[in-house]
Amino acid sequence: MSEKKNSEVAAAGVDAVAGLTVASVSPTRMAYMRFRAHKAASVSVVILAFLVVYVLLSPLTTRYGVNEQIFNISQGKNYNLAPRAEAWFGTDSIGRDLYSRIIFGLRVSLLLGILASAFSLAVGVAVGSYAGLKGGRFDDVVMRLTDVFLAFPFLVALLVIRNVLGAVPWITAIIGEPSSIRFLVVLFTIFGWMGVARILRAQVMALKEREFVEAARAAGASNWYIIRKHLIPNSTGPILVALSLGVVGVIVSEATLSLFGYGPSPGDGATSLGLLVAESKLAVRAGYWWLALYPFAALLIVTLCVSFIGDGLRDAFDPKQTVEQ
Amino acid sequence: MKRYIARRLLWLIPTLLLVTFLVYVALRLGTNPVESYKRANARASKKKIQQYIELNGLYDGAFGYVRGYFKWLGGFLTGDWAPSIKGRTPVWPNLKDALANSLRLGVTASIVGIFVGNLFGVLAALRPGRLRDTAVNTGALIGLAIPPFVSALLLQLLFSIYWQKWFGYSLFPTSGVYPPGHQGFDLALMLKHMALPVVVVAIQTIASYSRYMRSSLLDVLNSDYLRTARSKGISERQVLLKHSLRNALIPVTTLIFLDIGAIVGGLIITEGLFEYPGMGRFFLVAYGNGDFPQLMPFMVIIVGSVVVFNLLADIVYARLDPRIKLV
């Protein structure tokens, strides 16, 4: 990028004329410094990192199996127990330890979120940057398509597409039944890539008028070369923001689907945050607050941390919008 | 301008035809109407099933889809709608009530949310970097990070279930528009039932509008023309009203129109959790049953409202911003 050249020139200037103080700081380092200045984002990174490590170490950090009842029925009532020493977060309607289940659930939800966002990102970056650079018919079609999809009420579109994908035998043969994790990853990717593509396209449209891209083009560089070497590195900020918000979007969508009974059934050995939230719906009516509170807390920690991180990244890469005091 | 609107209105027709056809194909593929009918009416005779297929034009094959679509379209336009697969109840009366209920909830929440959200956004942008700004910004971030089902369930837990436990009565009901068995119109009762769902929707609306308004107004406040306006010696009030707000409201107003277009189908989570008999619940029930005759008209209303409000947003945008040329 051009900043690099400038700082080289400036460095040469310092050599030539002693006494000139021109601090040379790389753009990445400046972004890092701005991110560090966003306290909530920095704290969120620490919390989220801790949470992810904690969840990854699940065989060590859990206390019971995902479907294990905490003690035998004969020893007394073991279901719908309020939090206590044997079960830190209480037990659910059939006596399973909520604390352990939340950790297992988080593991599945995070995995789903990260996989779907990564795929969305790959597709979105490819389509968006190509559309932005190429323009013309391809661009028109892609933008119209995403326009229509994004204008639609999200859940309606999600459920309708879910049905369509689930009804076509050769598709389910590849991506699994609608209740499988694989299916959900594909479903969320179908919805996730459009937002990323639009961001990338806007970014590329702005960047392609800039001199360094024109120079590369004049030097005979191919579209893909320009995308790889110039456009993607210069779009790091928006991409990171989109990625972080994408993970949260998927986790929340999974929970929403589960709430209405269209979520994953991850099999005997697992659960998901969404399923725990869905179970809490009934618990709320019955007044078992812990069954709602702890899954919500887990979900909120993830969504809040990622939102703050996203905000911090926006500050770091697009300082225009923040006014420092 | 008039010619542009006329042209866009003319374009509406093919757009709607195309989108409803795609929806038709998606629903027929996805819900498998014949199977759903058999499931809902386990003892239906072969003749009854054949009747159902004929009535809805559920013909097989690629050409059958096209023929079926036009058969459905003809029926839809002439008001000759096929009844629901469950109990052969007519679709329109239920759909109409659902639409009215959703609009009441959505419009109330939007008015509150848009007004408060924009107010917060303006207050934040006028003191950038100060405590007020940080508070609005952080609050909006948190508001957006709370999924609607979390706020819905927490509000129910607090104001209904635990209120009942602590004080012996529940402050707000958790479901419906009226208590079960209630007859006739009662405004106070209705508002009481609407309170919690409105709060859930409004939290999201306030959060997103305060962020949007803040960033839109900040852009304007940092613009050169605002400096020019100040250099004229007019009052700060005039600068704010005639220049800052006037310009900052252009993108916000466009967004308002787009959001209104999405209200009718966009409250599914809230309506689902509060068992509020609106469009969202209508959809969830019909979707669960694979009720093709109910789903098609529902989708037409959703599509129509999205498309029409998109057009309105374009027109309003051009109205407010002279730089936009409509041709």
Added chain:
Amino acid sequence: MSPILSTRDLRVTFPTPAGKVLAVRGVNLDVERGEVVGIVGESGSGKSVSFLSIMGLLPPTALITGSATLDGTELIGADVKTIRSVRGKRMSMIFQDPLSALNPVHRIGDQIVEMILAHQVMSKQQASERAVELLDLVGLPQPAVRAKQYPHEFSGGMRQRVMIAMAIANEPDVLIADEPTTALDVTVQAQILDVLMEVKSRLNTAVVFITHDLGVIARIADRVEVMYAGMTVERAQVNDMFASPGHPYTRGLMASLPQVGRQRLQPIVGSPPNMIAPPSGCAFRPRCSEATDECESAPMTLVRVGKTETACIRAQELGVSA
């Protein structure tokens, strides 16, 4: 006769996370009635900031000290009412980029009318007619039609004419033109300068012309102030400065000007100083080929040497011809 606009020890400081930026460091300047003063300097020399501070157009975080008086009225620290009565009426400003300086959603005529009605008592109808007259005065063809159009329907030069029409609407005593021709084509530049000069002679307005273009200065200014690192480093009548520049920086600026018959342009080495910690003594010292040890403690005060006033302590020995 006393000067219409004068500043004494004007200082502007911007607090930033990296430290305090000393943008203007004690500017003393006098503008006589009806005179055209050119303010020259590189970007970041504090030339625009000085005048924005006088107009009260800097963000509230800017720290402004010193004094600036317009016909005896103190402007620095004055109340809102005083500032408002001066802005647009007794002193108005033209900005660099006429596209972004005009509000895109209001008609040209309305934007001028707003300026008139802010300070004069008349009906909206009268103000509209006056706006059309003003547009005619700055040489806009079909002024009545154009008044009803929006900024984006104008070319760059036409927009700048509109800005001038707006700026002179209340016949101000001082017109501050902040690089008004920088964003324009060369041929259009010349036209705009002509319009400005014609307006100036008609209204006998003092014009402060901020630019980095010495060619423009030579063409229109009576007097020049050269600014560097937030201070004035040279002050002279325009002819005297071109004949014998007193400060090495001024000479550098002139050497970097293209001239017929000259083979190569000579740029000034290095870049402007870091204004968070400007060099001690003469701020130009690190870039100056004539610098000696004594420059490290040189006070940057203007001293008369021959026909110019310069802040260079070595001006005499470097042979500024009298």
